[in-house]
Amino acid sequence: MDKRFFNLFNLTEQEAIALLDAPKDEADAGNSRYTAAAHLVNFPTDDSINALIRAVENTDSSLDNRIVRRKAVETLGRLQAKQALPIIRKCLKDEDCYTVENAVWAIGEFGTQEEDILEEVAQVLERPGQLYRTIIHILTKLNYQKALSRLHPFTEHEDPPIASAAIAAICRLSGDDTEMGKVVEFLQHSSVNARRGCIQDLIDCDYDPAIPQIARCPVSLVFRLRAIRLIGYSGIKKGNLTFGQIQPYLEQVLRDHPNDLDFVHEYDQTPSLAFAIQELYQTDFGRCYLAIKTLLETYQDETPQALFDTYEEEAHNDYGAHYHVMKLFGWLKHAPAYDLLMSALKNPLPQFQKSRAAAAIALGEIGDKRAIPELKASLETNIWDLKYATLIALEKLGDYSSHSIIANDSDPLIAAKASQTALL
CATH class of the missing domain: 1.25.10.10 (Leucine-rich Repeat Variant)
Incomplete structure (x- = not known):
């Protein structure tokens, strides 16, 4: 995990814990508590983990507190604090969809194989208004085969990142890649979130036929380069690819000339x-x-x-x-x-x-x-x-x-x- 940006606050562990435990009516408590919940990722201790659990257990309905709870759940996931699993599990039924999303993500970080917990995660797909993409990813990451029947309807979802995630999840769980061409098509979607999302789905599936199209996708080279490297490493390890097959696309992306991209936007007239x-x-x-x-x-x-x-x-x-x-x-x-x-x-x-x-x-x-x-x-x-x-x-x-x-x-x-x- 890249932690270069984690330690941005000049706080000790005990100072961060004190801020996180601060009462809601304290001046600027919301922002300070959020900062503390984020900063405690640097301290994988029982004291920090217990403070984060207390923050999650604080169910005050104010927006500030809901935001702090979301961050506390996320930080517990980053710390892989499995002792927090019972309280994180309760968050799966939370009314706040972002808290639910972070709880699902944290469970993915814990890596549980408890079938009753995985089934509870899968049931979240049946609730309206949830952030389905993360849920689909985590069910797939944890190889919950029983989720397959719930995933099929999402392959036609109106939101491209969700549809892309569902198609890729079915490919990973079943081994059937016949629909992956639809994920590749999202590389040319007008929405940048759809383009970025499908690149991650292609990475997750190690879908090396998409490398040429990934190289020409008009998103930041960071996304394209990461995809080609990870898919390339996997392909070389499996014996499916050679460096010579990957090299032209790696270097095309690193050079990053606009003539090597397929555009999804156009101008009606030449701009100033x-x-x-x-x-x-x-x-x-x-x-x-x-x-x-x-x-x-x-x-x-x-x-x-x-x-x-x-x-x-x-x-x-x-x-x-x-x-x-x-x-x-x-x-x-x-x-x-x-x-x-x-x-x-x-x-x-x-x-x-x-x-x-x-x-x-x-x-x-x-x-x-x-x-x-x-x-x-x-x-x-x-x-x-x-x-x-x-x-x-x-x-x-x-x-x-x-x-x-x-x-x-x-x-x-x-x-x-x-x-x-x-x-x-």
């Missing part, structure tokens, strides 16, 4: 430069990529200065737009961006991690060989996408001198990439 720049801040990366394509094809001369301007105004602190700005400088081969790209390459903040790989790719595109020593230093990182992107960038710059050093990397895809060109 200002509009296209502002689209880089969209949370739906499908819209971001469409804007990038427009900037590259229509505003090539004006875009570099506009990128510098938006970086100074907002993008320096917006990790999504920051990523797109770095990548665009590379596609524009804009040499004056060298110093900014070098700064991004070295940025240690975890929220800007994908910008480091983007900067590596961009430095390779710009072609300035001054970047080679700093790129080589990036090979010492444990960040997978930065390491692989660095290999691509060094190859673009004609330097293969470090490949043999990491040809025995612990990651099989990195090792295969490095070994492929180690002798050049």
